[in-house]
Amino acid sequence: MKFTANTAQFSELLTGVLPAVSTRSTLPSLSHFLVEAKSGNVSIYATDLEIGIESSIETNVEKEGAATLPARRLTDIVGVIETEDFALAQTTESQCEIKSTDNKTKFKVMAGEREEFPVIPELKEDISVEIDVERLKEGIEKTIFSVSRDESRYVLCGIFLESDGENLNMISTDGRRLSMFKTKLEGNSKKFKAIVPTKATSILDRALAGDEGKVKINICDKENQIYFSFGSTVIYSRLIEGDYPNYNQVIPEKSTRTVTVETEAIYKATRQMTAVTTKSSLAVKYKFAKNKAVVSVNAPEIGSGTSSIDVEYGGDEIEISFNPEYVINMLKVIKSQKMNIDMTTAINPGKFTPASEDESYTGVIMPMRP
Amino acid sequence: MPYAASERFIIHIDMDAFFASVEQRDNPSLKNKPVIVGSDPKQGKGRGVVAACSYEARKYGIHSAMPISQAYKKCPGAVFLPVDMDRYLKVSEKIFNIINDFSPKVQVVSVDEAFIDISGSWHLFGTPEDAARRLKERIKTETLLNASVGLAPNKFLAKLASEHKKPDGFFVVRPEEIKCFLETLSIDKIYGIGGKTAELFKSIGIHNVKDLAGLSADKLVEKFGKSGLRFYNLARGVDNSEVEAAGIVKSVSNEYTFEKDISKNETAEAVLLKLSDKVAGRLRKKSLAGRNVSVKIRLENFKTYTRTKQPGGKVNTVEEIYSAARSLFRDFRRSHKSKKIRLLGVKVDNFKDKKEQLKLFAEENSQEHKKNIRLDNAVDKIRNKYGDGLIYRAGTEIRDE
Known part of the structure; x- marks a missing residue:
């Protein structure tokens, strides 16, 4: 294997794949990138066996080939090369040389055992749909904060995707609050359901930053895998197995009390009150009367606001x-x-929705016992 | 009226050798014999403790909480009886029904001990002394048991008064007699002054309450911190603590001492399951559920450890309590692998309702959880009807090691 590439572009490529590198794994090969050069294209692949990222750039390949190289080291090395381009060449079976194009900086790096690197799962598809990048990013942003972090409730530790083939619902809940975002898919597909682990969605979110256009989503039910493809990147993840709870039943349909409020105003008032909340007096009380609301905290050990x-x-x-x-x-x-804000009683869930029809979001929060 | 309205009148009542007295009452052949209620002495090899003993047994130097083996050595001819808690509880209920006729302000200390604040109710009986005496008499006539009763202006003095003439005692400490009454008492009668603290006092020449009263508040605080101030007040018979209203259960617990110290975790976990089952049953009987689950582990070297966790929400099913207890136990065992275990205990407490986050899904209440609740309810019903021994959990059987 031998190729040259633009240093800055290649550095960005490596940084993009790095999140899939396992941080604490007993398998040494998982701390490596698989670097593969093929007909004018160099691809980098990493996986922690749950999640994998493959990303590539077009560049000048002199000799095709592949090697597994220590991920963090390679990223650091390319990061310190000062020339605009650099060259990477496999010198022996177990060694690669990386050097600046002015030949002033040279590194030799031990390569890992190619055979020990996990096989890249082949993209098989039962479901194939497309979604606008902006919509997918919005959906992640609007749901990722309310996923559960409690590993004992593993089905809640991810964003639930549910589709009738045309529309996509993205849902997250930790059992105390719930977020739902609805959007349209491009084209039609079969119905599907998938729980995407939080780690995969946050990697996806980061990878999508600055991207435009469409994301292709492929789901392979049999293998329990999901693939997100965009630009020259594919992110795949194992899906969380299990049944997601029936979220529709906890989203209040009707309410007896609906309050309309400036989003910024209630946000600010709530933020202000956290100046006096404590771990044991955490609750913020909202009292809604005719055209007026009082947001308050009473923390006996501190004071009130x-x-x-x-x-x-x-x-x-x-x-x-x-x-x-x-x-x-x-x-x-x-x-x-x-x-x-839709409410019925002090012990029933409150529903938070944008007043504008153009924005999709439904938030549900279970109150604290008064 | 000779008493000012602001004056407090507190009764302390303590049944004499309660368990043993109930046994002697119900079986006249035991009268005047040393009776020891507690675990099986097994010819001096038993491992539990004395729960109660009759005054005849006390003559041999036996007292409650003494290891049963030691009691056996002191008086092998005594009548040893197992603890028949159900029967004692029935008698206790009767006694508390009588007590409740005297005041609504009753602090239950144990099945046979209570503080009663009669400040607001004594006039119904004549004088405060009449009320106290009437209480003692009613208990005697209605249960045939002796109680020792003390009457004083506060809890501290009332307890000292009931002890003062025990058994079958009746003693009143009037405000003007406080100084005289306290002066003669030895220093370890003060709450919080036991073994080591008493030694410390003796080393500086303080032997009785009179000596203690000679020390300044500053000096006591300097030596004992916050407790020093309490000692200063108690030495003068001052105790403003309230009689805490009755019936507030703060925790439910159960423990088990092994016949032989055990080392296998499976054996320990079987016992934890059994204890969790008992605790859960008692919680449900009282319609309680607690936030904290604790395990108590006493090792062969008598070192005792307590570990607590909050499993999340309030619990009262066997499954919830046992899974918390087991995880606490396993964590503990990781750092104390080699030592054998002598005693295990399970406790649930923290019953208070607080501002807690409500749950969205009634499932938390998952199918599994609902099943557990149904199962526990069914077991409760069977036990209520046929007694505790009929149905028990598989896995609670304790095998010999």
């Missing part, structure tokens, strides 16, 4: 307490200037 805001509301007075962190997280993803 209140903040009043104007709202549009004509219903009966209601007091409800929420974990402010949950409210803040949700309000951060609602972009519309105004939003609605």
Whole structure:
């Protein structure tokens, strides 16, 4: 194997694949990149057996071939080369040489055993759909914060994708709050369901930054795998096995009390109140009366605080307490200037939605016992 | 009226040799004999402790909490009886029904001990002394058992008063008699002054309460910190602590001492399951559920460890309690592998309702959990009808090692 490439581009390529490199693995080969040069194209591949990233650039390949190289070392080495281009060449079975084009900087790196590197799963597909990059990014942003981090409830440790073939629902919940984002898919497909692990979605989110266009989603039910392909990158992940809870039943359909409020105003008031919340007095109380809301905290060991805001509301007075962190997280993803809060009683879930029809988001938070 | 409205009148009542007295009452052939209630002495090889003993047994130097083997050595001819808690509880219930006729402010200390604040109710009986005496008499006539009763302006003095003339005692400490009453008492009668602290006092020439009362508050605080102030007050008979209203169960626990110290984790876990089952059953009987699960582990060297965790939410099913107890136990064993285990205990507490986050899915309440609740309820029903021995969990059988 022998090729030359643009140093900056190649460095970016490596940094993009690095998140799939296993940080603590007993398999030494998993701390390596598989570098493969083939007809004008160099691809980098890494996997931790759960998630894999493959990404490539077009460049000048003198001699085709492949080698496994220590991922972090290679990234560091390419990062310190100062010439615009650099060259990588396999000198022996177990060694590669990397040098600047002015021949002033040279590195020799031990290559790993090629045979020990896991086989790249072949892209098999049962489902193939396309989605706009912007929509997928929005969906991840609006759901990733409410996934569960409790590994004992593994089915909740990912974003749930559910589609009737035309529309895609993205859902996350940790059992106390829930987020749902709805969007349209490009083209038609079969119905599908998939729980994508949090790690894969956050890697995807980072990889999509700055990208435009479409993402192709392939799901292989039999292998329990999902592939996201965009540009010259493919991210694949194992899916979480198991049944996602019936989320529809916890999203309140009807409510007896609907408050409309400036998103920014209620966000600010909630933020202000966290100045006096404590671990044991965490709850922030929202009292909604005619066109007025009082947000307050009472923490016996610290003190108390209140903040009043104007709202549009004509219903009966209601007091409800929420974990402010949950409210803040949700309000951060609602972009519309105004939003609605739907409630029934102090112990039933509150529903948070943008007032604008153009924005998709449904947030549900279970209150704290008063 | 000779008493000011602001004056407090507190009764301390303590049944005399309660378990043993119930046994003697129900079986007249045991009268005047040394009776020891507790675990099986097994010819002096038993490993439990004395739960209670009659006054006849006390003459041999036997007292409660003494290892049963030691009691056996002191008086092998005594009548040794197992603890028949159900029967004692029935008697206890009767006693507390009588106590409740005297005041609503009752602090239950144990099955046979209580503080009663009669400040607001004594006038119904004549004088505070009449009320206290009437209480003692009613217990005697209605249960045929002796109680020792103390009456004083506060809990500390009331307890000292009931001890003062025990058994079958009745003693009143009036405000003007406090100084005189306390002066003669030895220093270890003060709450919080036991073994080491008492030694410390003796080393500086403080032997009785009178000596203690001679020390300044500053000096006591300097030597004993916060407790010093308490010692200063108690030495003067000052105790403002309230009689804490009755019936508030703060924790439910159960423990088990092994016949022989054990080393296998499987044996320990079988016992933890059994204890969890008992604790869960008792919690449900009282309609309680707790946030904290603790295990107590005493090793062969008598070192005792307690480990606590919050499994999340309130628990009262065997499954929840056992899985928390087992994980605590396993964590503990990782760092204490080689030592044998002498005793295991399981406790659930923290029953208070707090502002807690509610759950979205009633499932948490998953199918599995619902099944566990149904199972536990069914077991409760069977046990209520046929007794505790009929049905038990597989896996609670303790095999010999």
